[in-house]
Amino acid sequence: MQFSLSEEEYLIQDTARKLAEDKIAPLAEELDQGGGREAFLANLKLLAENGFMGLNISPDHGGTGAGSVAFAIAVEEIGKACASTGVTVSVSNMVAEVIQAVGNDDQRARYLPLLTDGTYSAGAFCLTETGAGSDPASMSTRAERDGDDYVLNGSKLYITSAEYAGVFVVWAVTDKDAPKGKGISCFLVESGTPGLVIGKAEKKMGQTGSATNEVHFENCRVPASALLGRENDGFRIAVGELAGGRIGIAALSLGIARAAMDRAKAYVKERRQFGKAISDMQGVQWMIADRETELEAARLLILQAAALKDEGKPFAREASMAKLFASEAAQRATYAALQLHGGAGYIREYPLERLARDARITTIYEGTSEIQRLIIAREALRDQ
Structure with a gap:
């Protein structure tokens, strides 16, 4: 059984620690008090440039390819300095990983470099709803096929990084008659898509530097190519x-x-x-x-x-x-x-x-x- 980190993992840990101490920790208090958004986004860009937005993403798509252990130790160091920055890095990596895992070649080639190089400040994971938190299979957001498009309607709740995310991974019901959890699909929706509306920012107890918002889909039309994975396989x-x-x-x-x-x-x-x-x-x-x-x-x-x-x-x-x-x-x-x-x-x-x-x-x-x-x-x- 091997308990020690690899040389690459030690390097990633050390780099994360230095960035956290030099750039991230000094901003934590200001973020907590509601300021520092511009500097926060600059730090996210810096983290991306140093490989921290694609730690488990293939180098073919701009990632580090260092793996999940490297991801864990990096998030620990960043979270130690600033939890708001740490959760943003964690969720953005998760968004990139789901695209890498189930996206097609075109989706991986389009979105992964934008996440890993910091062109997108963050990615967002749109699953939770008012009536579907611990029970996501009960979601009510719908995606109806209309020719070569899907039309999304519904609302998501408590979405991390919604205000500055470049791409949203969105779950919606595509077959309302299917057994519970069987008729849900997953879509990639770009920021700025008509009908994608960022709602109110939540006033939170903690991690206040990380934006958390409602996200609404109001006749939000996306092409069929935005389907991530197979239809009805989203759960x-x-x-x-x-x-x-x-x-x-x-x-x-x-x-x-x-x-x-x-x-x-x-x-x-x-x-x-x-x-x-x-x-x-x-x-x-x-x-x-x-x-x-x-x-x-x-x-x-x-x-x-x-x-x-x-x-x-x-x-x-x-x-x-x-x-x-x-x-x-x-x-x-x-x-x-x-x-x-x-x-x-x-x-x-x-x-x-x-x-x-x-x-x-x-x-x-x-x-x-x-x-x-x-x-x-x-x-x-x-x-x-």
């Missing part, structure tokens, strides 16, 4: 790609948690009470020991899922385990770090309150913790 595509996306969110969770614990460890060595540094107190040491152990376990779960994916082996259960454990560990780590800061952790001079807010969504998007438990239990029971 299978969604399920498969969500598993890969969970590796990204697990890695992002770990990055946020690492940022919080690094701050906490530095603080407790400086803060003195009762005549000594509070890091000398056993209660404080045990809090740190428990959280550090959990984060190391999260890292191993993430790397296992990513390695299985790179090897072409089943990885859905392991991805759900990684996402569940890492996201919930991030809740405990950020709140422990805030607690270790005492009153200082509650004020914005320190980043702990932002990190705690940023971590909270990780147990919800890309499948809630409850959904991950259902997946894990189903797979575990199937093995018996």
Whole structure:
């Protein structure tokens, strides 16, 4: 069993860390307060130019081709610096991967270079609806065939990067009479297509630098060539790609948690009470020991899922385990770090309150913790 990274993976990790420290971290607070959009988009372009928008995409289409382990360690480093940037990178990579996995030659040649070189600031993944979150098979957005086109009508909710995405991967019902989940198809819709309307921006608790919007399709006409994969095969595509996306969110969770614990460890060595540094107190040491152990376990779960994916082996259960454990560990780590800061952790001079807010969504998007438990239990029971 190999636990060490390859030379290429170490290089990617180091490059991600340097970009994160030099360019991304200094902007995180401004993004959280609602500013810095122009600099944020410039950072996304810089990340693309350094290969981080196509980490698992073939070099034939402008990607790095470094694999899922490289993707996980890069998202961890970027997420440590800024969760809003980290989630944008994760989702954009997921969009590129679904196009590479099920797109035809023309679709891959058209869209992948635009995503990987930063021409498109981001990609967007349009699956969730008001009545179809954890149950995407219940979606109501429709795509009706009209000659050589499809006409899309419906609305999507909580779409990451909608305001600046260049291409949207959109799921819609193409056969309303098919059994649940069987009549759904997947489409590529370019930004600026008539009938594609970006709705209101959500005012969020955390990760506020990442745009999250409603997206509406109002008689949105796309050519039949926009169909991604086979007609009525979209639900299978969604399920498969969500598993890969969970590796990204697990890695992002770990990055946020690492940022919080690094701050906490530095603080407790400086803060003195009762005549000594509070890091000398056993209660404080045990809090740190428990959280550090959990984060190391999260890292191993993430790397296992990513390695299985790179090897072409089943990885859905392991991805759900990684996402569940890492996201919930991030809740405990950020709140422990805030607690270790005492009153200082509650004020914005320190980043702990932002990190705690940023971590909270990780147990919800890309499948809630409850959904991950259902997946894990189903797979575990199937093995018996």
